[in-house]
Structures are given as C-alpha cells and as structure tokens.
Amino acid sequence: MDLNNRDRLNWHLIYALALMILLSSCGGGGGGGSETTASSDATLSELRLEASILEQTFQTDQLHYSASVAFNQDRITLIAVATSTDARIRINGTQLASGSRSEIDLIVGQNLIDIEVTSANYSSKVTYTLSVTRAPASSDASLSELGMMNAELDQTFQPSQTRAIAPAWVSCKPALNCLRLPKILAPLC
Secondary structure, three states: OOHHHHHHHHHHHHHHHHHHHHHHHOOOOOOOOOOOOOOOOOOEEEEEEEOOOOOOOOOOOOOEEEEEEOOOOOEEEEEEEEOOOOOEEEEOOEEEOOOOEEEEEOOOEEEEEEEEEEOOOOOOEEEEEEEEEEOOOOOOOOOOOOOEOOEEEOOOOOOOOOOOOOOOEEEEOOOOOOEEOOHHHOOOO
C-alpha cells in the first residue's frame, strides 16, 4: 500500500468515526433522540350500533356485550373504533378500518359477533363479543283493532272477542246509507 492509499483509508476511518459519533448523539436514527414505536394497545374506544342500542354501557375493558332487536330487523350496523389509530380491527373475520360501518345479517335467535382488535406492533390481541338476539315472528294472529271507513260500528271492538255478532248494525256517517253486516261474520270456530 502506498502513501496515497493509506491516507485515503485514514480519511475514510475518520469520516466513519465522526458519523457514528454524530448518530449516537441524536438517538442513533437521526431523529433528534426520540424514536417512535408501534403501539401495543389493542382496545376499542367505542363500540356502538345504529338503529339499536347495547344493553351495557361501553367500557374499554369490558369484553362482552348484548343487544336485542325485533323480528322485522334482519340486519344491524356495527361501528367499532380502535383506541390506537394504527390498530387493526376484524369483525367476524373481515378487516375494517377503525370507525367504519359493518353491516351484519341476523338470523332469528342468538347471533354472535366477534370484534378482534390487534395492536399496531402485533404484540397483543383483544376480542370483544357481541350477542344480538333477534326476536322470533309473533304467533299472535289476533286483531288489535277493527274499523270501517266512513262508518262506525255500534259495538266497541274487543281484541279478546273471537266471534262477530251477526247481524250487526252499523251507524253511518252523513250521506251514506246504513249497512247491515251479513251473517258471514258469524263464528269462525
């Protein structure tokens, strides 16, 4: 090695040493001494339903919730918001952005919904469960009301009455003739 190569090697070593000292004084990454790390938070800050309500008040550390809906509501809209903006949310296995709406079809009876939150650094995972009970169709086939257009029944309707009295007289509103209901409204039993 001649003198020129030796001088070049020394300058490279000096430059590398100066660079290492400079980087170590600012935290090693050139970011002014502060390093950002991915969050290990795998919780929700909010869980809510549209057009229905949870039976329990939402709390970040409570993992089980329930709700009930009527038979005519065959789907719900669920909104889950992660505490950490970088956490990942899966609802029944489908990945969603935090705060987005998830439409979930319901069957009659109990519907279990898993809301899985994974931390940004993948170090923790929390699963919230929501049990939504959809009521069965009503088996009550009785009338709740009976009326006629432009006329009034002489008798007061009773939901427990299962037979019509025939013939029944109807009082008419002005400009109409009075009606007499035929015997076809006799007992159906």
